[in-house]
Amino acid sequence: MATKKAVLFNLWGVVVSPRPAEVFLKFEETLKLPSGFLKKVVTDKHSAMERAERGKLTLSQMIPELDAECVSAASDQKVSLPAGFSVKSLLEELRDSTTVNKHILQTVATLRRKGLLTGVLANQWVDDSGSGDSSGRLLSLLGGHFDVVLQSCRTGLRVPETDLFTSALTQLGVPPKQALWLGDDEEGVGAAEAVGMTAVLVKDLPEALKQVETFTGVQVVTGESYPASCNPEEVSHGYITIKPRVKLHYVEMGTGPPVMLCHGFPESWYSWR
Numbered sequence: 001m002a003t004k005k006a007v008l009f010n011l012w013g014v015v016v017s018p019r020p021a022e023v024f025l026k027f028e029e030t031l032k033l034p035s036g037f038l039k040k041v042v043t044d045k046h047s048a049m050e051r052a053e054r055g056k057l058t059l060s061q062m063i064p065e066l067d068a069e070c071v072s073a074a075s076d077q078k079v080s081l082p083a084g085f086s087v088k089s090l091l092e093e094l095r096d097s098t099t100v101n102k103h104i105l106q107t108v109a110t111l112r113r114k115g116l117l118t119g120v121l122a123n124q125w126v127d128d129s130g131s132g133d134s135s136g137r138l139l140s141l142l143g144g145h146f147d148v149v150l151q152s153c154r155t156g157l158r159v160p161e162t163d164l165f166t167s168a169l170t171q172l173g174v175p176p177k178q179a180l181w182l183g184d185d186e187e188g189v190g191a192a193e194a195v196g197m198t199a200v201l202v203k204d205l206p207e208a209l210k211q212v213e214t215f216t217g218v219q220v221v222t223g224e225s226y227p228a229s230c231n232p233e234e235v236s237h238g239y240i241t242i243k244p245r246v247k248l249h250y251v252e253m254g255t256g257p258p259v260m261l262c263h264g265f266p267e268s269w270y271s272w273r
Contacts, residue, residue, distance in 0.1 A: 004198065004216045006174040007111055009104065010159060011122035013184030014202050015142070016098050023094045031082055038090070041073050042066070052125035055153040059127045063088050095127075095134055100141065107209060107220040108145050114218045117172045119148035121159050140252075144235070148172055159183070160191035169195075180215050182208060 013019040024038040042049040048065035051057050057065065066087045074081045108118045120142055127135040142149045148171050150157075150164060157164035160183075169179055176196030183189050184202045192199040198215055202208040209221050236252040 003178060004116070004180045005178040006117040006119065006169070006172050007108075007180045007182065007212065007216065008119045008121060008165070008168055008192075008197075009108075009146075010181075010183040010185075010188055010202075011120050011124070011142075014101070014182050015104050015120055016100050016138070018097060019184060020094060023090065023097060027090045027093065031085070033081075034077070034079060037073070037077070037079060038070070038087075041069050044069075049125075050158070053123045053152045053158050054156050055126065057125070059091070059125050059129050062125060063091070098134070098138070100138070101205070103205060103209070105145050107212065110220045111212075111216065111218055112147070114216075116216060116218065117147045117174060118145075119150065119168045119172060120146045121150050121152075121164055121168060123152045123158050126153050160185070160187040162191050162195050165192055165195045165197065169197075180212065182212070 009015050020042075021039060024042070025035065027033075028035055028038055041047060044050070048057060048062045048069055052059065052062040063086065067085070070085065070087060071081065073079070111118055122142075124135075139149070139151075148168055150168050150171075152158040152164070155164060155167060157167065165176075165181070169176055172179075177198075179197045181189065181192035181197045181199040182202050183192065183199065186201065189199040189201045200208050200211045200215075206221065212218075212220055232251070238250050238252070240248040240250070242248050
């Protein structure tokens with residue numbers, strides 16, 4: 001059964017949490033809106049959010065259009081929106097509450113160490129708000145861990161559209177039968193299976209990771225934590241002149257405080273200073 005050569009992950013609900021639906025529900029409860037009101041608005045086939053996820057709108061363009069859609073839906077459903085209502089605060093909450101699942105990153109690092117290919121499919125919009133660099137940092141983190149990162153706003157395709165899965169597999173050079181999908185929704189699982197992939201519906205992460213082990217033959221549920229693999233040709237390189245004819249060479253990789261390893265003297269002394 002251990003025939004898989006690639007594993008694809010859904011961004012929302014697997015690589016990062018919480019799922020947008022959970023944030024929407026909390027927002028509805030806070031504003032005393034009917035349960036499912038926001039989900040119904042944003043999942044409409046022609047909603048501003050879906051168009052933004054396809055790259056047709058930026059974040060700043062999406063907000064006023066999505067506000068208008070909520071007002072229209074509230075009028076049709078006889079729902080009272082609070083004064084000054086705007087989805088801007090909802091989207092800010094989604095951005096600020098997003099956390100990366102370290103267990104998934106550890107799993108990906110382990111898979112890549114064993115020679116498997118990995119990818120993440122992400123329904124995302126272009127964040128042009130200028131209110132922070134969280135989107136850029138997340139994208140950088142994903143790029144450092146996964147072989148392929150496909151954003152809906154760049155491809156024009158969304159999860160669970162089968163063409164997005166096909167595109168990822170083509171870039172990885174892996175046939176569907178040799179690929180595994182981890183997603184948290186049944187639509188995505190159905191789409192992955194439709195193109196010939198094996199799919200795992202992630203409801204309980206430890207159990208899902210056990211299935212990854214079964215299908216790949218790689219033990220990923222361990223107490224060890226491996227750093228992301230680093231290919232010198234796939235990271236940004238920089239140089240700082242310390243003194244004439246002496247340069248400090250560095251690469252950008254990973255997250256957290258910078259770590260510098262200095263070797264030799266006196267160059268190491270100048271580098272440390």
